[in-house]
Amino acid sequence: MNHKELITKLAERTGLSKPEVEKLLEATVISIKEQLVQGKAIGIQSFGAFEVRKKEERLSVHPATQIRTLIPPKLAVNFKQSSILKEKLNG
Amino acid sequence: MDKAMSKDKISSQEMVDLVASKLSVSKRVAEEFLKSLFAEIEEALLKGEPVKVKNLGTFKMQWNEPRKSVNVQTGEVFVIEGYNKVTFTPDSELKEAVNEPYSHLEPVELDGEMPDFEIEKPVTGVGDTLKNLSEQASEIKDILSEINALSTKKTAKPVVKEEPNEVEAEITTPIEIPDYDLILLDEDTEEQTAEEESPVEVAKVTEPEVVVPPSDDKPEELIVENTVQKEDEADEVIEPVFDEPVIAQPVVEQAPVITDTKKENEMENTEEIPEKSSSPFILGKKKKRKGLRFTIGLIVVLAIVGGAIYAVYFSSSCFRCWVEYDLFSETNRQKISEYTNTFKGWFSSDKKPANSNTSENDTVAKITLPADVANTGDTVTETVAQTAPKDSLQMLFDSHREYHEFLGEEEIGEGTRLTTIAQRYYGKKDFWVYIYEANRDNIVHPDRITPGTIVKIPKVDPRLIDKKNPRCIAKAKELHDLYVGKK
Numbered sequence: 001m002n003h004k005e006l007i008t009k010l011a012e013r014t015g016l017s018k019p020e021v022e023k024l025l026e027a028t029v030i031s032i033k034e035q036l037v038q039g040k041a042i043g044i045q046s047f048g049a050f051e052v053r054k055k056e057e058r059l060s061v062h063p064a065t066q067i068r069t070l071i072p073p074k075l076a077v078n079f080k081q082s083s084i085l086k087e088k089l090n091g
Numbered sequence: 092m093d094k095a096m097s098k099d100k101i102s103s104q105e106m107v108d109l110v111a112s113k114l115s116v117s118k119r120v121a122e123e124f125l126k127s128l129f130a131e132i133e134e135a136l137l138k139g140e141p142v143k144v145k146n147l148g149t150f151k152m153q154w155n156e157p158r159k160s161v162n163v164q165t166g167e168v169f170v171i172e173g174y175n176k177v178t179f180t181p182d183s184e185l186k187e188a189v190n191e192p193y194s195h196l197e198p199v200e201l202d203g204e205m206p207d208f209e210i211e212k213p214v215t216g217v218g219d220t221l222k223n224l225s226e227q228a229s230e231i232k233d234i235l236s237e238i239n240a241l242s243t244k245k246t247a248k249p250v251v252k253e254e255p256n257e258v259e260a261e262i263t264t265p266i267e268i269p270d271y272d273l274i275l276l277d278e279d280t281e282e283q284t285a286e287e288e289s290p291v292e293v294a295k296v297t298e299p300e301v302v303v304p305p306s307d308d309k310p311e312e313l314i315v316e317n318t319v320q321k322e323d324e325a326d327e328v329i330e331p332v333f334d335e336p337v338i339a340q341p342v343v344e345q346a347p348v349i350t351d352t353k354k355e356n357e358m359e360n361t362e363e364i365p366e367k368s369s370s371p372f373i374l375g376k377k378k379k380r381k382g383l384r385f386t387i388g389l390i391v392v393l394a395i396v397g398g399a400i401y402a403v404y405f406s407s408s409c410f411r412c413w414v415e416y417d418l419f420s421e422t423n424r425q426k427i428s429e430y431t432n433t434f435k436g437w438f439s440s441d442k443k444p445a446n447s448n449t450s451e452n453d454t455v456a457k458i459t460l461p462a463d464v465a466n467t468g469d470t471v472t473e474t475v476a477q478t479a480p481k482d483s484l485q486m487l488f489d490s491h492r493e494y495h496e497f498l499g500e501e502e503i504g505e506g507t508r509l510t511t512i513a514q515r516y517y518g519k520k521d522f523w524v525y526i527y528e529a530n531r532d533n534i535v536h537p538d539r540i541t542p543g544t545i546v547k548i549p550k551v552d553p554r555l556i557d558k559k560n561p562r563c564i565a566k567a568k569e570l571h572d573l574y575v576g577k578k
Contacts (some may be wrong), residue, residue: 003145006131006142006144013127013130014123015290016124020285024110024121025128026146027110028124030113031106038097040095040099040100041097043102043103044106044125047132047194048177052095052096052097052178052189054192056093059201069198069201070198073196075189075191075193076190077148077175077179079179079268081176086175086176088137089136089137089175089176089177090175
């Protein structure tokens with residue numbers, strides 16, 4: 001389901017108009033983004049949590065050329081599903 | 092491995108507040124929306140459908156295969172059943188925004204080489220190297236003096252005295268430390284006197300040291316000793332040792348890296364002599380590789396340059412002209428005849444001996460044949476059976492010219508000159524003589540042309556009017572002199 005479809009479905013579900021839903025969705029996304037950029041984690045009840053994790057730098061070897069590359073450290077977004085969600089998925 | 096960046100966790104409620112404040116909508120609306128949103132995503136995922144949210148990312152359901160695992164307490168193996176998992180891949184925008192603090196970093200290729208901090212040390216002259224070493228020596232001396240206090244110097248001394256040849260054994264033992272101390276003492280005479288070492292003693296200690304360590308350590312050792320010896324009063328030892336640094340120095344300067352590395356290693360770890368060989372080996376290899384690459388590159392460059400020169404030499408018409416011009420001097424005509432005979436042998440000789448018109452190019456072709464057959468092309472086959480040593484171009488010059496084909500006509504006006512006409516048609520003023528020749532019935536004297544005369548521009552044999560051929564120009568000038576009578 002892509003973005004557009006999601007908006008359509010949400011509009012249906014909530015009864016709000018599409019532009020409104022669009023705005024709301026945008027605001028949600030931006031809020032999540034802002035918090036993540038600040039390094040804070042976000043938890044959605046019964047759904048899951050978004051958090052920022054630091055990945056240390058590492059040495060990786062290209063299997064064919066055997067060139068060693070030093071990959072720099074980075075911050076990445078990580079999502080962890082809630083156990084409730086997991087159970088639902090594996091009912 | 093991964094670390095969570097913050098302990099701060101924003102709850103669902105807080106999210107509601109954030110969204111509400113952003114859009115200035117009521118909290119209830121925001122709450123409803125958020126609930127619906129994630130419910131919707133859940134639904135889709137339960138159906139197995141991925142959900143893509145713009146600027147955020149994609150939620151997908153992923154199936155994990157059952158796998159074996161061990162109960163850490165009981166040690167029993169058990170199976171983790173297969174399960175579905177919600178995975179989220181962030182959008183590139185989100186990724187970049189989150190990675191801002193580290194955004195400037197790029198992956199670095201190492202090429203399998205060790206980072207070489209040693210190389211960064213500047214390659215200095217002899218005196219400086221020694222100075223460096225002595226500085227280092229004095230620094231480390233402090234450390235060693237501490238160790239010195241602990242170790243038994245007394246026992247080391249007699250051992251060394253009695254069995255100078257077996258210092259080898261000593262070196263690998265901790266007792267060697269006092270030896271180093273003696274060696275490294277350069278400026279600190281206090282320590283020297285405190286230990287009551289005689290210069291001879293030092294000499295004895297150091298000399299076996301020269302012999303004993305493995306050969307690749309030698310240059311370094313010698314330098315160390317040299318440092319010491321300089322300030323030392325052991326005259327008897329100084330001279331032979333001094334000779335060696337002279338030899339050692341070029342070795343050092345060639346491979347300062349190796350020396351420095353070894354120096355460092357040796358200074359820091361007196362006990363680890365056998366290990367030293369590993370790092371210089373690797374560095375030597377690397378250096379060799381670098382040196383090897385350099386030589387290969389150099390050879391390639393030279394080959395390219397050589398090829399370029401070769402090409403230029405043989406393809407340049409200027410050069411060809413030059414070659415022709417020279418070769419047709421008396422001295423080289425014999426050589427030419429030789430060449431012609433050889434070439435005659437190579438090709439079929441059923442062509443009639445071409446004279447005058449076709450022959451003029453054969454010697455040209457012969458000379459350039461090895462280099463540039465393509466250019467001369469058909470002229471080569473044409474001029475096969477030439478044996479005449481006399482230059483064919485010369486013959487063409489000498490032959491009587493008759494013009495039957497004309498390129499056009501020009502009317503001579505007041506200021507019209509044959510030279511300008513020639514320039515236009517043939518590309519060189521000098522070739523006006525051929526125009527004159529073609530119009531002799533019409534023109535009495537080249538200087539006196541009646542205005543209104545119509546001159547016919549002949550089609551001249553291109554080989555005669557090759558403006559790039561200095562011989563052609565010379566011939567034209569000859570004719571000029573002839574006709575204008577300025578001889």
